Amino acid sequence: MTDVYKFLRTFMGMLTDAASLGWEYLIEYKDYLWRLTKRFALFAAIPIPVLLVCLIFEWDVNWLYSAYCIFVGAEAVILMVLAFPIIVSAQIISDMFPKFAGSIQKSAQRIAAVAFWTLMLAVYFYVVPVWENPRMIPVVLIAAAALALGSYAGWVSLPRNLVKIIATLFLVGIFVIATFAFSFPNRTRQFVGLIHTIDEAEAKPKQVKVESADQIRFVNATTGEPQLWYYRSPTGEYELYDQEGFHASGARLKVAKTTEERNQIIAWFRHEAQRKEEVMQTADEQQRKVEQQLAQEQALQKREMFKSTYLRDRSFLLVNHPATNQAAVVIVEDNMINQPLGKSVASIFDAKGLKTTTTLFTDRFVKDGLFEKLFVGGDAGEIDALELAPNVNLLILGKRMTSLTTNADLQNIITAKVTLDAKTISIKSDQAADSFTVSETGVGFSKDAAVTAAMDKILNRWRDTLQVENRP
Numbered sequence: 157m158t159d160v161y162k163f164l165r166t167f168m169g170m171l172t173d174a175a176s177l178g179w180e181y182l183i184e185y186k187d188y189l190w191r192l193t194k195r196f197a198l199f200a201a202i203p204i205p206v207l208l209v210c211l212i213f214e215w216d217v218n219w220l221y222s223a224y225c226i227f228v229g230a231e232a233v234i235l236m237v238l239a240f241p242i243i244v245s246a247q248i249i250s251d252m253f254p255k256f257a258g259s260i261q262k263s264a265q266r267i268a269a270v271a272f273w274t275l276m277l278a279v280y281f282y283v284v285p286v287w288e289n290p291r292m293i294p295v296v297l298i299a300a301a302a303l304a305l306g307s308y309a310g311w312v313s314l315p316r317n318l319v320k321i322i323a324t325l326f327l328v329g330i331f332v333i334a335t336f337a338f339s340f341p342n343r344t345r346q347f348v349g350l351i352h353t354i355d356e357a358e359a360k361p362k363q364v365k366v367e368s369a370d371q372i373r374f375v376n377a378t379t380g381e382p383q384l385w386y387y388r389s390p391t392g393e394y395e396l397y398d399q400e401g402f403h404a405s406g407a408r409l410k411v412a413k414t415t416e417e418r419n420q421i422i423a424w425f426r427h428e429a430q431r432k433e434e435v436m437q438t439a440d441e442q443q444r445k446v447e448q449q450l451a452q453e454q455a456l457q458k459r460e461m462f463k464s465t466y467l468r469d470r471s472f473l474l475v476n477h478p479a480t481n482q483a484a485v486v487i488v489e490d491n492m493i494n495q496p497l498g499k500s501v502a503s504i505f506d507a508k509g510l511k512t513t514t515t516l517f518t519d520r521f522v523k524d525g526l527f528e529k530l531f532v533g534g535d536a537g538e539i540d541a542l543e544l545a546p547n548v549n550l551l552i553l554g555k556r557m558t559s560l561t562t563n564a565d566l567q568n569i570i571t572a573k574v575t576l577d578a579k580t581i582s583i584k585s586d587q588a589a590d591s592f593t594v595s596e597t598g599v600g601f602s603k604d605a606a607v608t609a610a611m612d613k614i615l616n617r618w619r620d621t622l623q624v625e626n627r628p
Contacts, residue, residue: 196231361397369425385409469515483550484516545583554578572606573597576614
């Protein structure tokens with residue numbers, strides 16, 4: 157029993173020492189946290205004069221306001237995290253040892269209050285975007301500092317129940333809004349979009365479109381109040397707005413107070429109008445050049461297609477011969493090109509020193525009416541489009557008509573009456589340089605024999621005609 161008593165006494169002593177040691181650590185942590193809270197409060201108060209100076213001189217330092225809001229929110233979160241152990245410990249000690257927990261509980265409440273209201277201030281800055289109106293930030297900070305100073309000195313005292321009610325309502329409101337946003341995301345986005353649309357349409361400054369620099373009026377002629385505000389970009393470009401506020405970049409819009417500022421803005425808009433006009437003229441000129449080039453390309457493609465349609469052997473046009481010695485022969489029968497007959501006619505002219513071809517034109521040259529138009533002396537614009545000159549000087553065109561009769565009394569001998577109507581047309585003048593019309597008859601036991609006999613007579617007469625015309 158004596159040993160048990162000694163053991164219990166030793167164990168109780170250890171518990172007492174541990175409790176004493178824990179109490180000392182808790183007091184030391186409380187003192188550290190209270191010093192940290194006062195330092196955070198000091199750090200939060202130091203930037204206030206800087207913010208006031210920026211506001212007075214209208215410096216565009218919105219990034220500083222945003223950074224300050226982030227700093228205050230970070231302080232609040234850190235204090236709440238660090239204060240959580242001491243708040244829990246204070247509650248336990250208060251329940252178990254109410255006589256010894258007064259001081260630590262009071263300190264914990266102060267730390268928790270500073271962290272809570274600092275967090276509420278950061279939330280307020282986020283919910284109400286004060287960076288769009290920086291003047292609100294110093295006002296809110298000064299009011300909060302005055303309230304804190306008055307409360308610390310005992311000049312201002314708010315009923316604890318009223319503070320609890322306000323805080324409860326605020327937190328309940330946040331909870332209800334968050335729950336609604338989570339439950340009805342589409343409706344929330346629609347509502348927020350509507351609010352933003354209304355704000356942008358009513359509250360935000362609208363950019364003024366400047367038609368002419370001479371129409372710019374910075375001041376209302378009746379009231380003398382400013383009616384235009386401007387924004388100058390880092391690259392020196394100006395934008396005009398219909399009311400005071402902030403640019404999309406976050407910079408505050410300014411009023412052109414001096415004559416020098418106004419003249420500079422007007423001069424910039426005049427120069428910008430001249431530059432745009434020059435750019436438009438250059439663009440129009442380039443567009444005209446592109447259109448002309450496109451028209452030329454289309455015309456070239458059209459000419460090439462036209463040539464490909466009516467010209468077969470285009471290599472003849474590339475032969476290096478004097479243009480006066482080159483001729484194209486086209487003899488037509490039954491609305492088709494007769495190549496054998498054309499070669500027979502070409503041989504007559506080849507013997508006279510001409511360089512002739514019978515394969516220059518396609519069948520469509522006849523079917524599409526170009527041959528007939530040339531033959532009767534019509535408009536020869538299509539021939540010009542074929543661009544035969546200067547490689548071809550003459551076109552030798554002819555039409556052959558044949559009629560056949562069969563004599564049964566003379567062993568069915570066939571008599572062929574052949575008429576050849578021919579013209580020589582100068583490419584340069586588009587006029588007939590010579591014409592030749594001859595009719596002959598030929599007989600034979602077949603159609604081909606009768607026609608050949610008649611054609612031999614016609615070709616001989618044509619050859620004799622050319623010989624007579626070319627005598628000295």
